[in-house]
Amino acid sequence: MFELETILAFGVGAGLMSLAPMVRRLGNQQLGDSMNHAGRSMAKGGIKLGVTVASAAGGAARTVARHAAEAAETFGDLVAEARTEVDAAPAEPSAPAKKPARRSRKATTITDVTIE
Numbered sequence: 001m002f003e004l005e006t007i008l009a010f011g012v013g014a015g016l017m018s019l020a021p022m023v024r025r026l027g028n029q030q031l032g033d034s035m036n037h038a039g040r041s042m043a044k045g046g047i048k049l050g051v052t053v054a055s056a057a058g059g060a061a062r063t064v065a066r067h068a069a070e071a072a073e074t075f076g077d078l079v080a081e082a083r084t085e086v087d088a089a090p091a092e093p094s095a096p097a098k099k100p101a102r103r104s105r106k107a108t109t110i111t112d113v114t115i116e
Contacts, residue, residue: 010046013046014042016036017036017040
């Protein structure tokens with residue numbers, strides 16, 4: 001939305017406004033006044049564009065924030081529904097317990113150690 005010409009016009013306008021008092025002091029009152037007038041209108045045009053862009057960007061940011069909040073709410077609802085379904089589902093029977101492996105009687109060693 002910002003065009004190079006608009007930014008350039010704003011810069012030139014601000015420059016003319018800042019130079020106008022010096023031109024007036026050097027003795028050319030009419031040129032200083034016309035520089036001030038032209039500079040003000042150029043700078044004002046750039047500021048108007050900046051205000052327009054800022055309000056459009058602010059509106060876009062508010063829209064994005066609103067949609068993000070709606071998405072977060074929808075996701076939260078999905079999580080709550082999934083939890084409800086998991087809690088309501090009948091418990092599945094556990095798998096039959098496996099019998100412990102038979103131990104060999106050959107190598108059974110027990111060592112008691114006490115440290116004081």
